[in-house]
Amino acid sequence: MATDAIILVGTAKGLFRFRSQDRHSWQQEGPDFPEAPVYSAIQDPRSGMLWAGVNSIFYGPLIHRSHDLGASWEPSGEGLAYSKDDPEEVTRVWSLLPGPITEPSVLYAGVEASGLFRTEDGGASWHEMPGARSHATHDLWGPGFGGKCMHTVAQDPLLAERMYFACSTGGFYRSDDRAATWSAKNQGIRADFLPEGQQHPVAGQCVHKFTLSAKPGRMYLQNHGGVYRSDDSGDSWIDIGHGLPSDFGFPIVAHINRPDTAYIIPLGGDSGGRWPPEAVLSVYRTDDAGGSWKPLRRGLPVNAFTGVLRDAFRADSVDPDSLYFGTTSGSLFASTDQGESWQEVSSHLPRIHCVSTATSQA
Amino acid sequence: MISVHLPQDLANQYGLDNPLQVAEAPTVVDLLDGLARTHPALAARLMLPNGSIRPHLNLFTTHARSPVQGAGNADLHPNDEVWVIRAVSGG
Numbered sequence: 001m002a003t004d005a006i007i008l009v010g011t012a013k014g015l016f017r018f019r020s021q022d023r024h025s026w027q028q029e030g031p032d033f034p035e036a037p038v039y040s041a042i043q044d045p046r047s048g049m050l051w052a053g054v055n056s057i058f059y060g061p062l063i064h065r066s067h068d069l070g071a072s073w074e075p076s077g078e079g080l081a082y083s084k085d086d087p088e089e090v091t092r093v094w095s096l097l098p099g100p101i102t103e104p105s106v107l108y109a110g111v112e113a114s115g116l117f118r119t120e121d122g123g124a125s126w127h128e129m130p131g132a133r134s135h136a137t138h139d140l141w142g143p144g145f146g147g148k149c150m151h152t153v154a155q156d157p158l159l160a161e162r163m164y165f166a167c168s169t170g171g172f173y174r175s176d177d178r179a180a181t182w183s184a185k186n187q188g189i190r191a192d193f194l195p196e197g198q199q200h201p202v203a204g205q206c207v208h209k210f211t212l213s214a215k216p217g218r219m220y221l222q223n224h225g226g227v228y229r230s231d232d233s234g235d236s237w238i239d240i241g242h243g244l245p246s247d248f249g250f251p252i253v254a255h256i257n258r259p260d261t262a263y264i265i266p267l268g269g270d271s272g273g274r275w276p277p278e279a280v281l282s283v284y285r286t287d288d289a290g291g292s293w294k295p296l297r298r299g300l301p302v303n304a305f306t307g308v309l310r311d312a313f314r315a316d317s318v319d320p321d322s323l324y325f326g327t328t329s330g331s332l333f334a335s336t337d338q339g340e341s342w343q344e345v346s347s348h349l350p351r352i353h354c355v356s357t358a359t360s361q362a
Numbered sequence: 363m364i365s366v367h368l369p370q371d372l373a374n375q376y377g378l379d380n381p382l383q384v385a386e387a388p389t390v391v392d393l394l395d396g397l398a399r400t401h402p403a404l405a406a407r408l409m410l411p412n413g414s415i416r417p418h419l420n421l422f423t424t425h426a427r428s429p430v431q432g433a434g435n436a437d438l439h440p441n442d443e444v445w446v447i448r449a450v451s452g453g
Contacts, residue, residue: 059419
């Protein structure tokens with residue numbers, strides 16, 4: 001039986017699924033949850049189950065799970081909420097993360113207002129990991145336009161006790177005790193939106209996205225201005241944005257096998273508009289860990305006054321040559337040659353919040 | 363008993379009869395408290411942690427509309443009906 005590739009596309013109005021046997025011809029399925037914004041949708045590679053963070057304007061945020069690749073969905077637990085006396089409220093689920101392979105019932109969820117939840121029973125119940133919001137720098141966390149969100153949570157592939165998260169605004173944090181306590185790890189990340197002389201704070205950076213690479217300890221980070229690499233699990237960061245037309249953007253993607261290769265999609269930024277420089281939609285790839293960047297435009301539109309949000313660009317989880325991204329104007333693009341050329345899989349979707357991949361035989 | 367008319371998508375999600383028959387309660391607040399005990403997952407979809415109705419839901423009883431985002435302290439009577447209706451907030 002052939003294995004289908006599946007693209008999960010979370011939008012402002014539901015979750016769309018695209019299925020293909022050859023990664024060239026795609027069939028649309030869904031949408032699921034057609035009235036709700038979906039900011040996160042993943043496949044748990046340990047079980048093959050799909051998970052989606054569904055942020056209903058009517059009923060609040062709720063994580064749903066599917067045992068049949070999206071043919072049907074069921075609520076996971078009673079929802080995610082801070083206590084009734086808490087000054088903050090859980091308003092959206094932004095990120096979902098399977099736990100270590102040795103703990104198949106553990107998953108994590110990053111939420112707005114920035115905080116971290118964990119399930120230890122496969123989603124029957126979710127509870128907050130209070131170490132994140134009780135961090136001494138919590139008072140420096142604030143909302144960007146997207147909200148005060150913990151948008152990225154990652155599990156170190158080698159050390160089960162090591163985890164990472166980023167929130168916007170807030171910065172990058174690492175835990176070495178399974179999310180019980182956290183350390184701010186923002187050394188070298190410039191916050192150029194702060195007053196001169198105060199642009200390297202301990203925390204308060206506006207990290208838009210980070211991604212682990214295939215090399216242990218190496219990760220890439222797209223800040224609100226600035227593209228960075230760390231080779232020591234976040235202890236320090238170096239600026240790798242030189243030579244780009246703009247170092248502003250939202251997503252950043254690492255090649256699943258080659259640690260020197262990463263991809264970004266620059267936008268104009270605070271002064272150049274939240275669309276690509278010169279309105280030419282371009283992916284930039286580095287093959288030398290940020291030493292240089294190559295623009296990749298074949299198949300992408302010009303006169304494109306559109307953006308790509310932080311979770312809307314992903315590498316295929318299986319095929320190392322395939323990449324996918326979605327735009328705020330509802331176009332979904334795919335590449336099967338490491339970004340050299342692009343095919344528009346779908347257009348006129350709702351605003352695309354997130355893109356990820358799954359397979360029919362995970 | 364009191365009949366609680368739910369948005370159909372919510373009833374479907376939790377496999378509930380619609381309207382849902384719940385025990386009598388003297389006020390809407392008490393009715394919601396009861397729902398939180400008997401149907402906690404459903405109640406979490408209807409109410410914020412502080413007990414107020416979610417801002418994009420409206421609640422009506424046989425006799426009145428509850429205040430928008432209010433705690434809903436209207437009196438209830440045996441065989442009353444309650445409607446939970448989504449606000450016109452679809453975007």
